[in-house]
Amino acid sequence: MKRPITLTVNGTTYQHEVEPRLLLVYYLREVLGLTGTHIGCDTTSCGACTVLMNGLAVKSCTVLAAQADGADILTVEGLAQDGKLHPIQEGFWEEHGLQCGFCTPGMMLTALQILERNPNPSEEEIRHGLDGNLCRCTGYQHIVNSVKNAARKLKEERIPVIPVRKAVNTRAPVAGAGKEAD
Amino acid sequence: MVISHALGARIKRREDPRLITGRAIYVDDLNFAGMVHVAIVRSPHAHATIRSIDTTAARRAPGVVAVWTGEDVKARCGPLPVGPRIKEMKAPKRFPLVIDGVVRHVGDPVAAVVATTMDAARDASDLVEVDYEPLPSVQDPEAALEPGAPILHQDLGTNVCFRMTYGGGNVEEAFAGADVVVKTRIVQQRLIPAAMETRGVVAQYKGGELTVWTSTQIPHVVKTTLAETVRLPEHEIHVIAPEVGGGFGSKLDVYGEEGLVAALALALGRPVKWIESRRENFIATIHGRGQIDYVELAAHHDGTVAGLRVRAIADLGAYSQLLTPGVPTNTGLMCCGCYRIPNAHAEVIGVFTNRTPTDAYRGAGRPEATFLIERAMDLLAAELKMDPVEVRRKNFIPPAAFPYKTPTGAVYDSGNYERALDKALERADYRALRDEQAKLRKQGRYLGIGIATYVEITGLGAVAGLSGGNWESATVRVEPTGKVTVLTGTSPHGQGEETTFAQIVSDRLGVPVEDVVVLHGDTRAVPHGVGTFGSRTTPVGGSAVYVAAEKVKDKAVQIAAHLLEAAPADISTDGARFTVRGSPERSVEFKDVARMAYKAYKLPAGMEPGLDVTHFFVPKERVFPFGTHLCVVEVDPDTGEVTFRRYIAVDDCGNILNPLLVAGQIHGGIVQGLAQAIYEGVTYDDEGQLLTGTFAEYVVPQATDVPAFELDHTVTPSPHNPLGAKGVGEAGTIGATPAVVNAILDALAPFGVKDLQMPITPRRVWEALEGNSASR
Numbered sequence: 001m002k003r004p005i006t007l008t009v010n011g012t013t014y015q016h017e018v019e020p021r022l023l024l025v026y027y028l029r030e031v032l033g034l035t036g037t038h039i040g041c042d043t044t045s046c047g048a049c050t051v052l053m054n055g056l057a058v059k060s061c062t063v064l065a066a067q068a069d070g071a072d073i074l075t076v077e078g079l080a081q082d083g084k085l086h087p088i089q090e091g092f093w094e095e096h097g098l099q100c101g102f103c104t105p106g107m108m109l110t111a112l113q114i115l116e117r118n119p120n121p122s123e124e125e126i127r128h129g130l131d132g133n134l135c136r137c138t139g140y141q142h143i144v145n146s147v148k149n150a151a152r153k154l155k156e157e158r159i160p161v162i163p164v165r166k167a168v169n170t171r172a173p174v175a176g177a178g179k180e181a182d
Numbered sequence: 183m184v185i186s187h188a189l190g191a192r193i194k195r196r197e198d199p200r201l202i203t204g205r206a207i208y209v210d211d212l213n214f215a216g217m218v219h220v221a222i223v224r225s226p227h228a229h230a231t232i233r234s235i236d237t238t239a240a241r242r243a244p245g246v247v248a249v250w251t252g253e254d255v256k257a258r259c260g261p262l263p264v265g266p267r268i269k270e271m272k273a274p275k276r277f278p279l280v281i282d283g284v285v286r287h288v289g290d291p292v293a294a295v296v297a298t299t300m301d302a303a304r305d306a307s308d309l310v311e312v313d314y315e316p317l318p319s320v321q322d323p324e325a326a327l328e329p330g331a332p333i334l335h336q337d338l339g340t341n342v343c344f345r346m347t348y349g350g351g352n353v354e355e356a357f358a359g360a361d362v363v364v365k366t367r368i369v370q371q372r373l374i375p376a377a378m379e380t381r382g383v384v385a386q387y388k389g390g391e392l393t394v395w396t397s398t399q400i401p402h403v404v405k406t407t408l409a410e411t412v413r414l415p416e417h418e419i420h421v422i423a424p425e426v427g428g429g430f431g432s433k434l435d436v437y438g439e440e441g442l443v444a445a446l447a448l449a450l451g452r453p454v455k456w457i458e459s460r461r462e463n464f465i466a467t468i469h470g471r472g473q474i475d476y477v478e479l480a481a482h483h484d485g486t487v488a489g490l491r492v493r494a495i496a497d498l499g500a501y502s503q504l505l506t507p508g509v510p511t512n513t514g515l516m517c518c519g520c521y522r523i524p525n526a527h528a529e530v531i532g533v534f535t536n537r538t539p540t541d542a543y544r545g546a547g548r549p550e551a552t553f554l555i556e557r558a559m560d561l562l563a564a565e566l567k568m569d570p571v572e573v574r575r576k577n578f579i580p581p582a583a584f585p586y587k588t589p590t591g592a593v594y595d596s597g598n599y600e601r602a603l604d605k606a607l608e609r610a611d612y613r614a615l616r617d618e619q620a621k622l623r624k625q626g627r628y629l630g631i632g633i634a635t636y637v638e639i640t641g642l643g644a645v646a647g648l649s650g651g652n653w654e655s656a657t658v659r660v661e662p663t664g665k666v667t668v669l670t671g672t673s674p675h676g677q678g679e680e681t682t683f684a685q686i687v688s689d690r691l692g693v694p695v696e697d698v699v700v701l702h703g704d705t706r707a708v709p710h711g712v713g714t715f716g717s718r719t720t721p722v723g724g725s726a727v728y729v730a731a732e733k734v735k736d737k738a739v740q741i742a743a744h745l746l747e748a749a750p751a752d753i754s755t756d757g758a759r760f761t762v763r764g765s766p767e768r769s770v771e772f773k774d775v776a777r778m779a780y781k782a783y784k785l786p787a788g789m790e791p792g793l794d795v796t797h798f799f800v801p802k803e804r805v806f807p808f809g810t811h812l813c814v815v816e817v818d819p820d821t822g823e824v825t826f827r828r829y830i831a832v833d834d835c836g837n838i839l840n841p842l843l844v845a846g847q848i849h850g851g852i853v854q855g856l857a858q859a860i861y862e863g864v865t866y867d868d869e870g871q872l873l874t875g876t877f878a879e880y881v882v883p884q885a886t887d888v889p890a891f892e893l894d895h896t897v898t899p900s901p902h903n904p905l906g907a908k909g910v911g912e913a914g915t916i917g918a919t920p921a922v923v924n925a926i927l928d929a930l931a932p933f934g935v936k937d938l939q940m941p942i943t944p945r946r947v948w949e950a951l952e953g954n955s956a957s958r
Contacts, residue, residue: 021301029211030213034204035204035207035211036203036205036206037204038208038210038379038427040378040460041460042460042461042876043460043876043877045877045878046378046460046877048378075204076202076204077203077204079203085202085203092198092202093194093195093199093202094194096195096843096845096846098198098201098202098676099428099678099846099850100377100379100425100426100427100428100675100676101201101206101427101676102377102428103378105204108202123890124886126885127886128885128886130884130885130886131884131885132884134378134877134882134884136377136378136428136430136850136854136882137676138846138849138850139846139850139851139852139853139914140849140853140884140888141849141890142845142846142849143885144885144890
């Protein structure tokens with residue numbers, strides 16, 4: 001029943017055998033141990049699990065791990081490089097764009113897609129781009145400010161919106177990992 | 183109190199680095215070797231008798247380790263708390279699973295399936311066969327009061343949990359002598375708190391210690407309760423609230439699953455994990471609001487209010503949870519609002535219904551109180567053809583009247599309601615707005631201006647249902663190198679006290695904010711505490727930190743004086759250094775004083791070593807934040823759509839420790855209040871099935887659904903705590919709902935629409951206008 005997949009997550013290539021029903025979010029969280037991607041609902045409504053797949057924001061609860069075969073995935077863990085925060089992370093920090101932090105990884109990755117498509121978004125365009133990601137704490141205003149802050153910094157510092165990885169390592173399948181039910 | 187560079191500064195949060203890098207650990211991020219997973223079988227019926235439960239197939243399913251029903255719980259678990267003790271309250275006992283063979287709401291937990299993976303547990307839970315005999319159910323709290331209504335708890339013989347009355351003066355006489363009386367019936371629809379992280383529990387019994395990680399606002403209360411629920415001595419129980427993804431009151435409870443998972447870990451000898459699904463969260467975690475209020479306001483022709491009569495019927499749902507009765511009773515206490523109302527009477531009735539239990543949700547009884555009085559004031563203004571601003575001004579409790587005791591028994595600490603109102607009006611340019619409104623009406627466009635002037639109550643906690651009174655603990659521990667560790671009994675889930683409490687310590691001791699770490703949520707690490715709710719963190723928890731830091735400073739000065747061979751009164755300090763006044767060459771560094779406190783070979787006679795103080799802060803009284811929210815909307819009469827033009831909030835939360843964090847609290851609060859006005863509402867069908875069971879049907883606002891907010895403040899410090907702070911976690915929610923509803927109804931005034939049921943959806947507006955189409 002299991003099928004092999006090969007995919008790159010935050011610059012590292014992984015190979016695993018996975019159950020056909022395994023969702024990408026569970027693959028990231030339970031197989032790779034990347035628990036920064038959160039699960040907030042079971043109806044693809046909240047956006048907490050948003051990651052970038054081949055540069056596009058996807059809700060990883062609605063993508064099968066098998067569908068991600070061959071894909072390049074970016075999660076919150078891949079935003080900072082060499083200990084330096086990405087401007088979107090600095091933006092959220094400086095503008096108080098988070099309170100409980102649960103929606104934040106998904107919000108930041110969605111924000112990257114907004115900025116990738118439009119480096120100078122208006123407030124209205126930012127809000128439109130954030131629809132699909134729920135936040136229950138902030139009332140969104142500080143999140144909008146955070147995205148504006150990041151847009152400014154990305155422009156000033158001429159940083160690519162989506163982090164570019166320097167080296168790609170390949171990891172062999174981890175023993176026992178990827179197993180679902182006994 | 184002097185607000186220093188550290189206190190009152192816009193400092194970015196110290197908790198954020200772990201949260202923005204994905205390194206924070208929430209309950210679901212915990213994994214242990216050998217861990218098993220729980221899925222809970224829940225009732226699909228609102229009211230039914232369980233004829234039998236067959237777990238045979240489930241037990242045989244792949245990966246299943248155990249299946250428990252009420253029988254297993256009966257043998258292993260004691261009861262859960264059922265609310266603060268109110269006189270003559272009738273509340274049934276609650277257990278982790280249904281143990282008396284009757285389910286009372288959709289979602290009532292019937293059985294638990296434990297398996298080696300989450301999927302295996304969920305798959306097997308579908309194989310548990312429960313044979314139900316459906317019983318007649320009652321959904322509406324007023325219907326539940328009728329004779330012959332189905333009774334939820336047969337042994338109580340009634341659906342009434344409690345009746346409370348508040349009031350003073352002579353209400354009958356006031357109404358008899360009044361010129362006008364306005365009346366309204368308000369349905370405070372149920373709301374779903376919907377924290378982005380659902381609940382979750384992990385428990386492990388190892389080395390004679392039970393460790394429970396739970397997504398809670400009150401880890402210490404959970405620990406004390408678990409001792410009874412799982413029958414283990416309290417000192418063998420360790421509760422940890424790790425990163426908590428929002429609460430808003432929904433995690434201010436001790437839930438059955440906490441006891442269940444702990445009992446399973448004890449019985450199975452393996453780590454056990456339960457993570458609530460979102461669908462479960464909507465039926466098994468408490469709902470908020472749920473109240474029907476009959477309001478009558480009597481006044482004289484000049485707008486002076488003579489009397490207020492309120493009958494509040496609270497839909498408690500199927501059981502009384504930790505604080506359930508404390509919510510509607512807040513409405514009774516606070517229903518007079520900002521106004522001098524000499525004669526008031528409020529009756530509050532708590533009623534069981536076959537629905538998910540209600541409990542504290544952001545505001546907890548104060549939004550309901552504020553809404554009813556603010557709507558009544560607008561109705562009165564309309565009746566008397568007065569400006570809503572003038573009616574409010576006429577009745578405000580004047581600044582000189584504080585402390586002010588309301589006829590319902592609340593003692594307001596301080597306030598200047600007119601100042602906040604004036605600031606909001608000035609910022610909005612109220613006169614110009616009214617002119618614009620008149621102009622637009624002639625063009626067939628409908629602008630509405632809504633005002634809510636609120637006062638609320640914070641620093642709650644003095645209730646018998648909790649493990650303590652209205653106090654909070656703090657430890658300020660200066661380490662031998664001069665770095666500072668703060669332990670707080672509050673338990674944040676987004677509020678940011680790792681930052682604000684560090685600011686308080688920095689202000690008192692002069693150490694940099696970066697040199698202070700604030701720990702919370704771990705019952706082994708921090709002294710017994712109460713928790714985070716009721717906007718109590720800063721006024722109560724922060725004050726505990728303040729006093730502990732003051733005591734540390736006093737001791738440090740004594741040590742410094744001893745080292746410098748001077749009198750303590752002659753020592754001055756900038757925090758980093760202690761100096762003998764007038765002799766700048768005679769000084770010692772803070773870190774050297776800290777080291778000496780522990781080396782202890784040169785301390786004043788009789789002084790204990792260490793620089794480590796724990797303080798339990800008890801506020802003199804509760805505190806009462808207030809403010810004015812002003813909302814401007816435009817309503818499209820053809821579609822019923824409401825568009826926000828402006829939203830101005832002038833809040834007075836006393837002294838502000840960090841304006842960035844205060845703004846965050848107000849923004850988030852306003853959105854939850856605004857959402858009640860126009861978006862959110864729980865819908866059940868007549869059989870008690872939740873129709874708004876996912877985010878697809880229950881409308882939590884998205885970024886485009888809400889406007890940007892204009893915030894301002896007045897500052898009226900509270901005299902009841904050393905920070906002069908009042909708390910701001912719920913103010914936004916309390917002010918927003920009536921401001922938005924008043925704005926919409928103001929826009930619709932030309933159509934003769936006086937009241938609309940929340941949430942005021944485009945459809946409800948459109949239908950109301952269709953009914954009044956003759957007036958167009």
